[in-house]
Amino acid sequence: MHYDDSDMKIASDDFKKHQEIIDDTEQMTKLLKREKSNGNLARARRLGAVMAEDVSSIEGENPACDTAHMTQRRILLAFAVEVGLDTVLPNKLLSETAQSIFYDTLLTTASTFYDDLQKSGAFSFYYLCVREAEQVEKCVGETYATLCGCSGDKKIAKMGTELFIHFINQVHSFAKTMGFVIQSDE
Numbered sequence: 659m660h661y662d663d664s665d666m667k668i669a670s671d672d673f674k675k676h677q678e679i680i681d682d683t684e685q686m687t688k689l690l691k692r693e694k695s696n697g698n699l700a701r702a703r704r705l706g707a708v709m710a711e712d713v714s715s716i717e718g719e720n721p722a723c724d725t726a727h728m729t730q731r732r733i734l735l736a737f738a739v740e741v742g743l744d745t746v747l748p749n750k751l752l753s754e755t756a757q758s759i760f761y762d763t764l765l766t767t768a769s770t771f772y773d774d775l776q777k778s779g780a781f782s783f784y785y786l787c788v789r790e791a792e793q794v795e796k797c798v799g800e801t802y803a804t805l806c807g808c809s810g811d812k813k814i815a816k817m818g819t820e821l822f823i824h825f826i827n828q829v830h831s832f833a834k835t836m837g838f839v840i841q842s843d844e
Contacts, residue, residue: 686751689749689751690751692841693749693751693752696839696841697839698748698752698838698839699751699752699755701752701836701837701838702747702752702753702755702756702759702838703755703756703759704836705743705747705756705759705829705832705833705836706743706755706756706757706758706759706760706762706763707759707760707763708832709739709742709743709756709760709828709829709832710739710759710760710761710762710763710764710767710768711763711767712735712825712828713732713735713736713739713764713768713771713825714732714763714764714767714768714771716728716731716732716735726806726807727806729771729774730780730802730805730806731821732768732771732774732775733774733775733778733780733781733805734780734784734798734802734818734821734822734825735821735825736760736764736775737780737781737784737798737822738821738822738824738825738826738829739757739760739825739829740757740760740781741788741826742825742826742828742829742830742833743756743757743760743829745826745830746829746830746833747833747838748838748839748840748841752838780801780805783801783804783805784798784801786801787801795819795822795823796815796819798818798819798822799815799816799817799818799819799820799822800815800818801818802814802815802817802818802819802821802822803815803818806818
């Protein structure tokens with residue numbers, strides 16, 4: 659007797675990928691439940707909102723004639739907040755939550771700036787500094803000067819470096835005062 663198995667399907671790599679997605683979903687569900695119960699999710703939301711208020715309240719030395727620099731300053735600060743949240747918060751879920759609230763709050767409190775931020779390609783240049791430069795802060799400052807239309811201006815570059823460092827430290831400081839609970843993954 660001859661059996662025709664031409665319609666039989668063998669589990670492919672897609673099956674493995676599907677199983678990995680299920681495992682990732684289960685892990686994420688456990689993490690979400692843990693971070694919600696220990697209060698970290700609420701802390702992340704609060705941190706994102708506080709940082710958005712800080713960024714949206716920044717003005718230049720002379721706001722009436724410094725709109726281009728003010729926009730670039732805020733973009734740099736938004737970038738510093740994003741990097742700071744990624745580095746200081748205990749896990750990706752919390753940093754993504756804080757970033758989401760950060761941008762949602764900016765959309766509400768500073769919609770013009772939010773639109774400028776969405777249209778800007780500045781983050782790409784700043785991320786190149788973070789990923790490839792040996793002296794990240796200096797590279798960010800020089801990039802800031804270039805984006806302000808002042809390429810090579812050491813004073814503007816120094817200002818960019820100082821703003822970047824200040825806001826990363828601001829994120830760290832606020833996060834520390836909020837008392838995030840650090841738990842090892844089980």
